[in-house]
Amino acid sequence: MKTTIAEVKNYVGQEVTIGAWLANKRSSGKIAFLQLRDGTGFIQGVVEKSKVTEEVFQIAKSITQETSLYVTGTVRVDERSPFGYELSVTNLQIIHEAVDYPITPKEHGVEFLMDHRHLWLRSRRQHAIMKIRNEVIRATYEFFNDRGFVKIDPPILTGSAPEGTTELFHTKYFDEDAYLSQSGQLYMEAAAMALGKVFSFGPTFRAEKSKTRRHLIEFWMVEPEMAFYEFEDNLKLQEEYVSYIVQSVLKHCELELKRLERDTTKLELIQAPFPRITYDEAIQLLHEKGFNDIQWGDDFGAPHETAIAESFDKPVFITHYPTSLKPFYMQPDPNRPKVVLCADLIAPEGYGEIIGGSERIHDYELLKQRLEEHHLPLDAYKWYLELRQYGSVPHSGFGLGLERTVAWICGVDHVRETIPFPRLLNRLYP
Amino acid sequence: MKTTIAEVKNYVGQEVTIGAWLANKRSSGKIAFLQLRDGTGFIQGVVEKSKVTEEVFQIAKSITQETSLYVTGTVRVDERSPFGYELSVTNLQIIHEAVDYPITPKEHGVEFLMDHRHLWLRSRRQHAIMKIRNEVIRATYEFFNDRGFVKIDPPILTGSAPEGTTELFHTKYFDEDAYLSQSGQLYMEAAAMALGKVFSFGPTFRAEKSKTRRHLIEFWMVEPEMAFYEFEDNLKLQEEYVSYIVQSVLKHCELELKRLERDTTKLELIQAPFPRITYDEAIQLLHEKGFNDIQWGDDFGAPHETAIAESFDKPVFITHYPTSLKPFYMQPDPNRPKVVLCADLIAPEGYGEIIGGSERIHDYELLKQRLEEHHLPLDAYKWYLELRQYGSVPHSGFGLGLERTVAWICGVDHVRETIPFPRLLNRLYP
Ligand SMILES: [Mg+2]
Ligand SMILES: [Mg+2]
Numbered sequence: 123m124k125t126t127i128a129e130v131k132n133y134v135g136q137e138v139t140i141g142a143w144l145a146n147k148r149s150s151g152k153i154a155f156l157q158l159r160d161g162t163g164f165i166q167g168v169v170e171k172s173k174v175t176e177e178v179f180q181i182a183k184s185i186t187q188e189t190s191l192y193v194t195g196t197v198r199v200d201e202r203s204p205f206g207y208e209l210s211v212t213n214l215q216i217i218h219e220a221v222d223y224p225i226t227p228k229e230h231g232v233e234f235l236m237d238h239r240h241l242w243l244r245s246r247r248q249h250a251i252m253k254i255r256n257e258v259i260r261a262t263y264e265f266f267n268d269r270g271f272v273k274i275d276p277p278i279l280t281g282s283a284p285e286g287t288t289e290l291f292h293t294k295y296f297d298e299d300a301y302l303s304q305s306g307q308l309y310m311e312a313a314a315m316a317l318g319k320v321f322s323f324g325p326t327f328r329a330e331k332s333k334t335r336r337h338l339i340e341f342w343m344v345e346p347e348m349a350f351y352e353f354e355d356n357l358k359l360q361e362e363y364v365s366y367i368v369q370s371v372l373k374h375c376e377l378e379l380k381r382l383e384r385d386t387t388k389l390e391l392i393q394a395p396f397p398r399i400t401y402d403e404a405i406q407l408l409h410e411k412g413f414n415d416i417q418w419g420d421d422f423g424a425p426h427e428t429a430i431a432e433s434f435d436k437p438v439f440i441t442h443y444p445t446s447l448k449p450f451y452m453q454p455d456p457n458r459p460k461v462v463l464c465a466d467l468i469a470p471e472g473y474g475e476i477i478g479g480s481e482r483i484h485d486y487e488l489l490k491q492r493l494e495e496h497h498l499p500l501d502a503y504k505w506y507l508e509l510r511q512y513g514s515v516p517h518s519g520f521g522l523g524l525e526r527t528v529a530w531i532c533g534v535d536h537v538r539e540t541i542p543f544p545r546l547l548n549r550l551y552p
Numbered sequence: 553m554k555t556t557i558a559e560v561k562n563y564v565g566q567e568v569t570i571g572a573w574l575a576n577k578r579s580s581g582k583i584a585f586l587q588l589r590d591g592t593g594f595i596q597g598v599v600e601k602s603k604v605t606e607e608v609f610q611i612a613k614s615i616t617q618e619t620s621l622y623v624t625g626t627v628r629v630d631e632r633s634p635f636g637y638e639l640s641v642t643n644l645q646i647i648h649e650a651v652d653y654p655i656t657p658k659e660h661g662v663e664f665l666m667d668h669r670h671l672w673l674r675s676r677r678q679h680a681i682m683k684i685r686n687e688v689i690r691a692t693y694e695f696f697n698d699r700g701f702v703k704i705d706p707p708i709l710t711g712s713a714p715e716g717t718t719e720l721f722h723t724k725y726f727d728e729d730a731y732l733s734q735s736g737q738l739y740m741e742a743a744a745m746a747l748g749k750v751f752s753f754g755p756t757f758r759a760e761k762s763k764t765r766r767h768l769i770e771f772w773m774v775e776p777e778m779a780f781y782e783f784e785d786n787l788k789l790q791e792e793y794v795s796y797i798v799q800s801v802l803k804h805c806e807l808e809l810k811r812l813e814r815d816t817t818k819l820e821l822i823q824a825p826f827p828r829i830t831y832d833e834a835i836q837l838l839h840e841k842g843f844n845d846i847q848w849g850d851d852f853g854a855p856h857e858t859a860i861a862e863s864f865d866k867p868v869f870i871t872h873y874p875t876s877l878k879p880f881y882m883q884p885d886p887n888r889p890k891v892v893l894c895a896d897l898i899a900p901e902g903y904g905e906i907i908g909g910s911e912r913i914h915d916y917e918l919l920k921q922r923l924e925e926h927h928l929p930l931d932a933y934k935w936y937l938e939l940r941q942y943g944s945v946p947h948s949g950f951g952l953g954l955e956r957t958v959a960w961i962c963g964v965d966h967v968r969e970t971i972p973f974p975r976l977l978n979r980l981y982p
Contacts, residue, residue, distance in 0.1 A: 126748065128700055141780040143745075143943045161748020161779060162700055190943035218914075220942040240739075240935045241942065243746035252747060256702045263693045270558055270592055272686045277973045278708070278732075278755050279721075279770055281980040291709075293721045293732070295769075295980050296761070302708075302723070302732075309670075309973055312982070315573075316673035317682060318556065318591020324754060325708050331726070339725075340709055349591060350571040484648075505670045505982035512650040512671060513573045513620035543707045543739055550711045550725050552742070552935035 128162035130197045130207050137212065139194045140165075143244070144185050144220075146227060154182035156211070158193055163377075164246065166200070167193055167209040174212060181214045187227075188220035188244070204380055232538075239543055240552045250378035251539055254371055255528045259323070261370035262344055265363055266321045271346060274313040274320040276306025278327075282502035289329045302327040305521060308451070308506050310347035311482060314517055315509055321346040333547050335536040336424065336474050338525055340545040347519035353453075353463040353481045356518035357439055360467060360477055361394035363522075364437060368392040371531050384533040388471065391435050398439040401461065404430055421447050428472040437476070439465040450492040453481040473530035479520025486510035558592035560627045560637050567642065569624045570595075573674070574615050574650075576657060584612035586641070588623055593807075594676060596630070597623050597639040604642060611644045617657075618650035618674070634810055662968075669973055670982045680808035681969055684801055685958045689753070691800035692774055695793055696751045701776060704743040704750040706736025708757075712932035719759045732757040735951060738881070738936050740777035741912060744947055745939055751776040763977050765966040766854065766904050768955055770975040777949035783883075783893040783911045786948035787869060790897060790907055791824035793952075794867060798822040801961050814963040818901065821865050828869040831891065834860055851877050858902040867906070869895040880922040883911040895950075903960035909950025916940035 125138045145164060146157040156167040169182035185191070195209035225241055235242045242248055266273070279293070279300045291302040306322045313320040322345045330337060346359070368389050371379070379386055399407065404426075408416050411429050416422075422430070422440075431438060442461040445454055452462035464480035483489045489510055493503055500507070528540040538544040543552065555568045575594060576587040586597040599612035615621070625639035655671055665672045672678055696703070709723070709730045721732040736752045743750040752775045760767060776789070798819050801809070809816055829837065834856075838846050841859050846852075852860070852870075861868060872891040875884055882892035894910035913919045919940055923933055930937070958970040968974040973982065 126700070141945060161702075161744070161746060161750075188943040190945045217946075218944040223942050238935075240742035240939065243743060249746065252702060252704065252743075256704075259703045260693065260697050263690065267690050270556070272591075272682060273689045274682065274686075274972050275755070275772060277770060277975055279757070279975050279980065291723045291725075291730075293723045295721075295975075296759075296977065298980055300721075300980055309982075312670035313673060313682075313972060314591070316591060316679065320591075325705070327709070329726075340707060342705060505668075508670065512653050513618040514648040515571060515620045516647075542704050542743060545707055545709050545725075547726065550709065550728055550730055552739075 126162040127160045127165045133197045137196050139192055142193050144189050149183055167211045169211040178214050186220050188223040190217040246381055250381040251532050253378045254375050254532050257371050257374050258367050258528055261367045265366045271319045271321045272317045274322055276309035276322050278303050291327050291329050306345050310345050312509055314347040314349045319348045338537055342524040344522045349515050349517045351518040352516050356479055357465055360520055361396045365392055365394045382532050396436050397434050398441055400442045404440050419444050424474055427468050427474045431468045431470050437467050437469050439467055441465040450496045451482050453483050469530040476527045477520050477522045481518040484514045484516055556592040557590045557595045563627045567626050569622055572623050574619050579613055597641045599641040608644050616650050618653040620647040676811055680811040681962050683808045684805050684962050687801050687805050688797050688958055691797045695796045701749045701751045702747045704752055706739035706752050708733050721757050721759050736775050740775050742939055744777040744779045749778045768967055772954040774952045779945050779947045781948040782946050786909055787895055790950055791826045795822055795824045812962050826866050827864050828871055830872045834870050849874050854904055857898050857904045861898050861900050867897050867899050869897055871895040880926045881912050883913050899960040906956045907950050907952045911948040914944045914946055
């Protein structure tokens with residue numbers, strides 16, 4: 123029976139054949155232990171000299187790391203292994219021998235591993251991160267589909283941009299100038315007026331010269347936008363969504379979290395509702411924590427976010443930021459227009475902001491005034507303004523950064539490991 | 553009870569309030585019929601002069617198209633409407649009045665509608681297409697998740713490209729040159745060697761000056777790639793997948809297909825297996841159909857694809873194209889190296905090619921030779937070649953174009969209506 127490692131549980135006591143790669147091995151005189159991987163999982167193959175032909179045992183002894191092969195063996199329950207099963211090997215058939223595989227079980231520098239990202243993905247750690255990323259993606263579709271959201275794909279190539287043309291990648295679009303989208307939000311607002319509740323999930327681009335563990339040049343973002351949702355509805359959806367993906371990973375990626383040595387007790391706490399503090403309270407909290415420099419009107423940096431997050435064991439919403447700190451489209455608080463009806467969601471354990479969101483301005487005159495204050499070209503935003511001319515309604519939305527969220531859930535330090543092929547400053551290969 | 557049009561079925565006989573827009577209306581002396589939409593669906597609201605206040609009846613008589621409002625009314629079963637329910641209105645509360653909405657129930661030219669795409673999406677027809685697109689996306693995730701595939705997001709920004717640098721959008725990536733990806737396939741091959749079965753689903757870009765009803769500059773593609781899959785396994789997966797999405801749409805989008813007046817008997821036939829003909833047989837078939845010019849070695853154009861499709865009531869695989877017509881990475885047929893182990897899947901009813909796929913070359917020397925024959929720079933493909941140095945295995949994959957597939961399922965003539973904000977030659981707005 124040809125099968126995969128993920129499926130061996132269905133064949134206990136039976137002989138199966140698996141196409142696989144050798145991840146690692148150890149052997150003594152009469153027995154060899156092969157660590158096998160096939161993409162669906164990892165399993166140990168046990169080759170006993172007394173139970174196989176001389177030729178097969180010689181293969182087991184000499185096989186090199188990352189050689190591809192067909193392994194035939196009997197599935198056995200193995201309670202000592204985290205996976206739970208092993209193979210009593212009866213036959214080995216080499217497909218292709220790998221000579222001098224560059225990534226050995228030794229330690230390698232990050233730049234070396236990044237140069238070999240196409241191979242590094244084969245490692246246990248990267249495999250676990252990619253499976254968790256996949257589960258976050260899967261759970262995201264499930265969450266929004268179950269709630270009647272329509273997936274809408276906003277364009278990547280745009281003639282204009284939400285916040286001016288800094289930090290944008292430029293390209294010639296035949297005779298015109300085009301930019302790579304930093305956010306599909308404005309388009310999602312148009313879609314929400316047509317389809318009610320919508321979400322996007324796609325790549326976005328920031329030509330930012332920052333080199334931090336939280337920044338990627340190209341990253342994936344989930345951007346839901348909802349007609350008739352006000353500030354409070356928006357926060358409620360966000361905490362439900364973030365809880366949902368964390369609980370889905372806990373449920374479906376037990377092995378992977380274990381492999382990453384993630385402290386899952388911290389993730390178990392991630393259940394809605396989440397705590398909320400205002401920007402004003404956050405400033406006060408920072409003063410109490412000894413950040414004496416920061417003043418009302420200043421934006422928070424990573425150290426501030428980390429300090430605020432330390433006071434909570436769940437993600438925390440920081441609400442009502444100064445209007446001056448936020449983009450033009452955010453709805454001012456009617457009772458206090460110098461702050462906006464927005465919230466950033468800060469992950470625990472120092473992972474920083476994972477969501478930014480707000481209620482959007484729905485009044486035509488106010489939106490026009492804000493565009494002018496930001497010196498944005500009205501003709502490029504003509505269509506966006508028109509959304510407020512024809513049946514404008516209160517609406518809200520948010521954007522969640524996939525890689526930061528995956529980094530937090532996995533407990534990995536740097537977002538570069540949370541995307542298959544990271545794009546960083548000076549990193550466009552492979 | 554505040555609810556949505558999609559949910560009124562749960563409130564028959566009860567009073568509900570819905571945030572909505574006026575799509576259309578007609579009225580006589582004592583009664584007004586409001587066609588309401590809220591993104592989740594369309595419903596008729598019936599306002600009887602005798603049953604509401606004078607003020608509410610005046611609103612019903614004077615309300616303009618695309619005005620937003622809260623509608624309160626009692627849910628009634630209505631067997632004459634395709635939707636099945638209507639509202640006996642008790643109250644209307646205007647949120648925002650729309651003055652001179654540009655898209656009236658009259659006919660408009662396509663360029664006018666495209667200039668107003670942000671509003672055009674609100675129409676019944678566009679709403680139906682977007683819901684079907686959404687269902688194809690949802691079913692795609694379901695299909696691949698259920699089969700153990702891992703979603704992998706290949707980079708959009710790349711330093712090199714599968715097939716040379718023609719028809720690529722260029723951008724400066726800080727000090728380097730980068731191009732927008734036309735296909736994530738090469739990266740998906742690396743991922744398949746790590747994770748076994750993988751799929752991508754994201755935007756791709758072709759800076760092609762073609763202006764046909766089948767081409768978009770920016771379009772979405774599903775690209776699965778599978779280790780240990782050979783030619784035949786690949787075709788089997790494709791026919792199962794295409795059947796799955798068509799049957800999912802039939803099951804979940806009955807109203808939308810009806811609204812588009814789609815002949816669903818044609819879609820009901822779309823069940824695996826699909827017919828297969830070789831390129832050689834296709835040439836012969838074309839000769840029989842009077843295409844006398846076409847010769848062995850020529851590529852098929854849209855008229856050829858349409859003529860071939862006419863002979864089948866399911867999608868048809870055309871297999872074993874001449875090696876010279878196809879990209880460098882396709883595996884030659886070992887019995888006849890002048891053709892490759894590839895297949896294009898041609899949709900019925902003249903919708904053309906929706907899938908291209910093949911087994912990939914897994915032999916290092918052959919791949920290197922093919923790169924050289926195509927004058928491609930070996931250093932840019934170093935990582936890709938390395939996949940054949942370290943445990944190379946037979947593998948296959950394919951790419952499905954989302955918009956062409958949605959156009960076919962919807963029965964719409966031009967792909968421009970199947971993506972929320974199409975990018976075409978001379979079309980970068982809105
Ligand atoms: Mg911030
Ligand atoms: Mg073709």
